[in-house]
C-alpha cells in the first residue's frame with residue numbers, strides 16, 4: 101500500500117513496530133515520565149510561550165476542536181470563524197451546537213484570506229477567532245502572523261487548528277500570539293488516529309481553569325490537573341501515546357520543527373514539479389505544504405481516486421461534499437519519499453495513456 105491521503109498516513113518502521121507490542125498499564129511513574137516528555141516536546145515544537153501547557157486527549161482531532169470551543173468560550177462571546185472549507189464549517193457547526201455566537205468569514209474553495217478581508221471586521225465587538233491554519237479540504241494556508249496581529253489589536257482569544265499544518269508549515273505559537281494550538285496523531289505525527297493534542301498558552305490555561313464546562317470527558321481543566329503528574333483523567337490510547345513518544349523523539353533528534361517542515365516542503369515541491377505537465381489545475385491560491393488539491397481538467401476526481409486505489413494500490417485522498425467529483429488531494433505528510441511521488445506520477449501517466457485522465 102502506498103498512502104498519499106492526509107491521514108491516517110504512512111508511519112515509520114519504528115512506529116509500526118511499537119504497534120505490534122503489548123500495551124502496558126499506565127498509572128505508573130514510567131508512563132508519567134513518557135507523557136511529561138511528550139508534553140515538553142510538544143511545547144518546544146509548537147514554539148509555545150513560557151508557561152504553556154499541553155494535554156493529550158483520546159479522540160480524533162474534532163474532539164479537541166470541540167473541547168476547545170466548549171472550554172474557552174461561552175454564550176457571552178462572539179467569535180469570528182475563518183470558514184474556507186469543510187474544516188472551517190466544522191468550527192462554525194461546533195459554535196452552533198454549543199450556542200457560541202459567531203460570525204463567519206466565508207471564503208470560496210481555494211481562496212486566500214487577505215488583510216483587507218480580515219480588517220473588514222476590525223474594531224468590532226468580537227472576543228475570539230477560530231482558524232484552521234491549513235484548511236485541509238482545499239489546501240489553503242492562512243497567514244498566522246497576519247491573523248495574530250489582528251487578534252492582538254482587537255483583543256481576540258486566538259485559536260489555531262494546526263491539525264494538518266503542525267510540522268508541515270512553520271508555526272510560531274509565541275510569535276503569532278496564538279492562545280491555543282490543536283493537532284492530532286494521524287497527520288504529520290504519522291501515528292495511528294485516536295489522540296489529539298491541545299497546547300495552551302498561559303492565557304488559555306487561565307481561561308480553562310476558570311471555566312465551568314458542562315462535560316466530564318471534555319473537561320480541559322481536569323486534563324491539565326492530571327497532566328501535572330503526567331497522567332490523564334481516564335484511560336488514554338496508551339499504545340498511540342507510546343508511538344507519539346517515539347515519533348517526537350525522532351523529530352527532535354532529526355533537527356526539530358524546522359527540519360521536519362523542510363522535509364515536508366521538499367516532498368510537496370518535488371510532487372508539484374513532477375505533475376507540471378499533467379492535465380490538472382491547482383486549487384489553492386495559498387498552498388500549504390501538507391497537501392496538494394488537484395482539479396482534473398478532463399476526468400472525474402472521484403474516479404481517479406477509485407482507479408488508483410483498486411488498480412494501482414495507491415491511495416490519494418478524495419474530497420467530500422461539493423468538491424467530490426472535481427477535486428482530489430495528494431498528501432505530502434507521513435513516511436513518504438520523492439521516489440514514492442515518482443510511483444504516483446507514473447500511475448497518473450499510465451492513466452493518461454489509457455485516456456482516463
Ligand SMILES: *Cc1c(COP(=O)(O)O)cnc(C)c1O
Pocket residue numbers: 107160161162163187232233234235236261262263264284
Ligand atoms: C484532519 C483534520 C481535523 C480533524 O479530523 P479528525 O477526523 O477529527 O481527526 C481537523 N482539522 C483539520 C484542519 C484537519 O486537517
